[in-house]
Amino acid sequence: MRKTRILLAAAVVAVTLTGGLFAASRNDNADAAIGGITWQDEFNGAAGAPIDASKWKFDIGGGGFGNNEQQYYTNSTSNVSTDGQGHLAITARKENPSNLQCHYGTCQYTSGRILTADKFSQRYGRFEASIKVPKGQGIWPAFWMLGGNNWPATGEIDIMENVGKEPNTLYGTVHGPGYSGGEGIGGNRNIGQPLSNAFHNYAVEWSPNLIVWYLDGSEYFRVTPASLGGDQWVFDHNFFMILNVAVGGNWPGYPDGSTQFPQTMLVDYVRVSAWTDGGTTPPPATGGTALKSNFSGRCIDIPGGNAVDGARLQLWDCNGSTAQKWAPQSDGTLRGLGKCLDPAGGALTNGTPIQLVTCNGNPVQRFTLSAAGDLVNVSANKCVDIKDWNSANGAQLQLWDCGGTTNQKWTKA
Known part of the structure; x- marks a missing residue:
């Protein structure tokens, strides 16, 4: 089973406050020059239709995913489907009773986790999604990327994470060897109102030795090799994308009497654009015909x-x-x-x-x-x-x- 993030909000805040984490000057590295779209999904299927299997596959199971999460991920359209209004819907449901087995016993919740592994991956560029996150104590939506199955050696880029106990705050983080789990290097933005109130655009622009995080087109965090305190930079190869809604876990805590189910994350689109280096490297030859x-x-x-x-x-x-x-x-x-x-x-x-x-x-x-x-x-x-x-x-x-x-x-x- 693939390990995943064990990010602790307190750890990120502590690193930020102690000066161990800093944003590079805008002159330290060349920002990404963004080219044309290389991959996209606009989720225009009928209501209740399954996802496009040529673009996504499922993680299935209830192993806790390294974070003591409580959901069982399924491939059912009751958890993952298009809504007929141009959105992907990933829905966490309370199942009572449930015979789905988790690592700690019988699962109480089902949800969905989809990924582009073996379908699409890319090195560098702009990765973005328009998302309306769910809400509630213990609810943990995410849009993120992995660089392979050997975590943390192959790296992780968290484009968007939100936990229900902090409804106003967006987190963006990288994980790698020496800075994984609670030691992840990240930044955050508090917008003063719940992110679940509306769709927002979550994006990273990634180029050699630089990753920049954006919320609705506004930069809020950037990381370079100098940000890692001497640890290894592992963000120079292809990464694939993941969308999921977790329930419970070490960081968000667990649902309580205030948490209402079902909770749905709506995704209007996911788009990936190419990176160019501003002309330093010649583009691929355009000769030939279709x-x-x-x-x-x-x-x-x-x-x-x-x-x-x-x-x-x-x-x-x-x-x-x-x-x-x-x-x-x-x-x-x-x-x-x-x-x-x-x-x-x-x-x-x-x-x-x-x-x-x-x-x-x-x-x-x-x-x-x-x-x-x-x-x-x-x-x-x-x-x-x-x-x-x-x-x-x-x-x-x-x-x-x-x-x-x-x-x-x-x-x-």
Whole structure:
């Protein structure tokens, strides 16, 4: 079970007051230059509809999550669904009786925790969400990020945390080796009224050696390597996002007679934008053309524009981005964002997923678009095929015997 934050409000305040935590001068590091949107979810599903499984997955269970929390996280639409009004609803419910087993016995509460792990991650950029938090003693909503499963070595960035006993206060925090749990480095803002009264925009802008926290567009905290007192800075690799509503725990305390259930966190949108360095590094080559499916009208796309080795290519609405530009090379490869179209594992059998990998000279990375519109792997003499005839965004690609069907036909766009 993944460990998570054990942040104590008193610890953050103590660090701030004793001078162990300080904000860098605005001249110490270059602020992030924010580019276009690389990932987003606007939650426009019907009332009671499940979340988009191409973007999110669930954490399920009641293990306390390192904080002695009392909820059991489910994948039920009674806890996580869209509300039909353009929002995600994560709802904590009191279950009486409940047969769901937690680490301390029978769970009294259910709730939801969703994450983009294995679906989307990104290094640097702007990560933001518009959220109306729930309220009540013992209620603990959060919007945060993890850098991997080896916590705290791979880092944690808490974009928004609120605890019901402090309804007016927003917390933003980082955790890493030597500054995890109650030693997390963070800042906060008290807005003078409950955050649960309205939607607010919670964001971080993250660039090399600098993370800046914003509430409704106003900066309230920043951290640099110098803020860590000599501990290791571990915020230079991809992170994925998490949304959840916890019930109880070491920091927020536990529900009491004043706490009303159910309690729902509403999320209007989550958006991620790219980071650029203001032109110091040349952008990826924009040569090449999109490859549009004759079957769905969507284009072959690098998920999130993230050119990581092993990224499974997908279909997505054609948008003209560099993540959808494919340039044929003299060596027979087809390249996007500087890497090669590749059959996973070098396999050439039916059903082999199509991925993005560093170009390595292996003949299996040679593809050609025939005059008939077949995108053929030369070594296998098989076609790039839309798996399961899926016409939706996020549809996966595979190798398959060329059959002349429309889910194997492609047009330059």
